[in-house]
Amino acid sequence: MNQELAIQTIQRKSLHLELVECLQRLIIGGDLAPGSKVPEKELCAQFGVSRTPLREALKVLASDGLIKLEPNRGAWVTLVTVSEVEEVFPVLGALEALSGELACKSISDDEITGVRALHEQMLHAYESRDLDSYFSINQKIHRAILLAARNDTLATSCQALSLRMQRARYLANMTEGRWHYAVQEHEKIMEYLADRNGKMLAETLLAHMDAKRLSVVQWLETQDRTADHT
Amino acid sequence: MNQELAIQTIQRKSLHLELVECLQRLIIGGDLAPGSKVPEKELCAQFGVSRTPLREALKVLASDGLIKLEPNRGAWVTLVTVSEVEEVFPVLGALEALSGELACKSISDDEITGVRALHEQMLHAYESRDLDSYFSINQKIHRAILLAARNDTLATSCQALSLRMQRARYLANMTEGRWHYAVQEHEKIMEYLADRNGKMLAETLLAHMDAKRLSVVQWLETQDRTADHT
DNA sequence: TGACTAAATTATGAATTCAAAATTACGTTG
DNA sequence: CAACGTAATTTTGAATTCATAATTTAGTCA
Numbered sequence: 317m318n319q320e321l322a323i324q325t326i327q328r329k330s331l332h333l334e335l336v337e338c339l340q341r342l343i344i345g346g347d348l349a350p351g352s353k354v355p356e357k358e359l360c361a362q363f364g365v366s367r368t369p370l371r372e373a374l375k376v377l378a379s380d381g382l383i384k385l386e387p388n389r390g391a392w393v394t395l396v397t398v399s400e401v402e403e404v405f406p407v408l409g410a411l412e413a414l415s416g417e418l419a420c421k422s423i424s425d426d427e428i429t430g431v432r433a434l435h436e437q438m439l440h441a442y443e444s445r446d447l448d449s450y451f452s453i454n455q456k457i458h459r460a461i462l463l464a465a466r467n468d469t470l471a472t473s474c475q476a477l478s479l480r481m482q483r484a485r486y487l488a489n490m491t492e493g494r495w496h497y498a499v500q501e502h503e504k505i506m507e508y509l510a511d512r513n514g515k516m517l518a519e520t521l522l523a524h525m526d527a528k529r530l531s532v533v534q535w536l537e538t539q540d541r542t543a544d545h546t
Numbered sequence: 547m548n549q550e551l552a553i554q555t556i557q558r559k560s561l562h563l564e565l566v567e568c569l570q571r572l573i574i575g576g577d578l579a580p581g582s583k584v585p586e587k588e589l590c591a592q593f594g595v596s597r598t599p600l601r602e603a604l605k606v607l608a609s610d611g612l613i614k615l616e617p618n619r620g621a622w623v624t625l626v627t628v629s630e631v632e633e634v635f636p637v638l639g640a641l642e643a644l645s646g647e648l649a650c651k652s653i654s655d656d657e658i659t660g661v662r663a664l665h666e667q668m669l670h671a672y673e674s675r676d677l678d679s680y681f682s683i684n685q686k687i688h689r690a691i692l693l694a695a696r697n698d699t700l701a702t703s704c705q706a707l708s709l710r711m712q713r714a715r716y717l718a719n720m721t722e723g724r725w726h727y728a729v730q731e732h733e734k735i736m737e738y739l740a741d742r743n744g745k746m747l748a749e750t751l752l753a754h755m756d757a758k759r760l761s762v763v764q765w766l767e768t769q770d771r772t773a774d775h776t
Numbered sequence: 777t778g779a780c781t782a783a784a785t786t787a788t789g790a791a792t793t794c795a796a797a798a799t800t801a802c803g804t805t806g
Numbered sequence: 807c808a809a810c811g812t813a814a815t816t817t818t819g820a821a822t823t824c825a826t827a828a829t830t831t832a833g834t835c836a
Contacts, residue, residue, distance in 0.1 A: 330617055331790070332605055356817080366791045368598065371819085372605045375562055379606045381699075387560055388797050388818060403699040410644040414636060469611075469633040473703060561820070586787080596821045601789085618788060618827050 331365060335373035338363065343382050343393055344482040354383060354391035380476050382483070396483050398536050405529035408477045411470060412458070412525055413518035416505075418465035420514035428510055431460045435506045442499050447490060457502070461509065461521075481532070488528075489535030501527065561595060565603035568593065573612050573623055574712040584613060584621035610706050612713070626713050628766050635759035638707045641700060642688070642755055643748035646735075648695035650744035658740055661690045665736045672729050677720060687732070691739065691751075711762070718758075719765030727757065 339359075342348045360370055378385045384394050394400075434457045441449035458478075462471045481487065490498075501524045508517035569589075572578045590600055608615045614624050624630075664687050671679035688708075692701045711717065720728075731754045738747035 330615065336609075367818090368790055368792090372602050372790095375602045375606050376609045379566075379609060381702075385560065390798095390818070400699070403697045406644060406648070406697065407641070407700050407703060410640045411637070414640040418636070467633045467636065469630070469707070470637050472611075473637060473707075477699070477703075597788090598820055598822090602820095620788070620828095 331369040332372035332376070335363065335365065335370055336376050339373055339377055340382065340479060343377075344479060346483075346485055348393050350393050350395045350483050352393050354393060356390065381480050393483070394480075396481070396487060396536065398533055398540075401481070401529060401532050401536065404477050404481055405525055405532070408474065408481070409522045409525035409529075411474045411477070412462075412521040415462045415465040415467070415470055415474065416509070416517035416521045417514040418467055418470070419461045420509065420512040420517055422466045423461075423464035423509070423512065427460065427464050431457060431509060432506065434460065435502065438502065439499065442495065450495075451488070454502075457505075461505075486539075487532050487535065489531045489538070494527075494531050497527065498524075561599040562602035562606070565593065565595065565600055566606050569603055569607055570612065570709060573607075574709060576713075576715055578623050580623050580625045580713050582623050584623060586620065611710050623713070624710075626711070626717060626766065628763055628770075631711070631759060631762050631766065634707050634711055635755050635762070638704065638711070639752045639755035639759075641704045641707070642692075642751040645692045645695040645697070645700055645704065646739070646747035646751045647744040648697055648700070649691045650739065650742040650747055652696045653691075653694035653739070653742070657690065657694050661687060661694075661739060662736065664690065665732065668732065669729065672725065680725075681718070684732075687735075691735075716769070717762050717765065719761045719768070724757075724761050728754075731757065 339348070339354075348354060354374065356367060356370060356374075360367055363370070374383060374385065374391045377383045378391070381394060383391045385391050434453055438450060438453040438457065441447075441453055462474055465471070501520065504520045505517065505524065508520055569578070569584075578584060584604065586597060586600060586604075590597055593600070604613060604615065604621045607613045608621070611624060613621045615621050664683055668680060668683040668687065671677075671683055685708075692704055695701070731750065734750045735747065735754065738750055
């Protein structure tokens, strides 16, 4: 009926949802540092909103584990602890493995071409040791596989856990050795995806996550040790 | 210092969290039927709270997928659709499989005894064809395995997805044949858990979830067909 | 009667207000 | 001057208020 009129259904999303996304960005970008207090008043002023929608957003973020609400004491950005990392990565591994398996069943040739393009870009980023680009493209690859799995529930769950692991830039202990190894893992991921070999892709993604877990844990332990000596 | 004084730290949880739990119960209990509108005003009156904390709870439930917020039109209990079931069960399967694997690594002898007791109870419920008890004990078993996995993140994720699949009582198509088969599956689950055979337990739980998925989908399709004929 | 329009009503989204709790500032005393 | 206790201030949690959007009702005209 209104096919040509409905060029775009301007779905003005609710204020609290926009705030959820803004705050997520602030948290994973490190503008709101792990362990720090969420400055409610300041954020209201900054975004030009009242406390009501901001507080709604905080409840949602708390249920996602990005912040912690202390009764009568306010909201705090959660810390990335070793025990949390040891918890989250296995779950993320299982979910990514599933996403690989499902993706192999549904991914189109065009999508594989797209992932390959990203993969090449990532190799360039690696060669020029551009960590920021590397991270960003890396994420896009994982996201592309996730989308190819055609399972929104899976995507949402993965996304939520992934965010929790991205709370701080420094989370990756990208030594030259680890980085090289990660790139090799991605070569395999690319290969198995192109072959639509679900079993092997799942296995590789699981191993990839476990290696990442180890790398992050080691990094955190170095950090802790450093902190102790102050 | 205050070891004997701190008999219980009365952690008065915030109002919105209590409401989240109440609403979850109302939804999975069917008091708020799938597809129906969430009666904001009524619930406020019923719980004796203002709209602010109730609406905070609604945002959280929406992010969990139990309700859907339509801008300017209010909150609606989400429907359990075939496509959602087809999405959620594979994810739940992967998570339960992981929980089985982890549980086998950490579960204590006492816990196994506890699960066995529940298992026996469940068999009794099956023999007397007490579906309500059966369901309830069944859940406790899965929950016990989940707890034995010692991974709160995993438990929370599982719990959230599990709730979404419990929105309606009628979700299980418990024909005599299916029921019998489910009990057999549980026998295997019990056996592998007692043997601490993580690999096989994971495999069995995955298959268990898949069988459940099929059963639920079949039931939903019957329902749809019935609805069409009205 | 049935379709359309306009007014009245209601529900929603978000700002504001208010009471209670926590924190800070301040003054007192040993 | 340090430790404690009290008052002032700020922050938080939740109720209330208010503007706007959606729905319902009433009324008009074909």
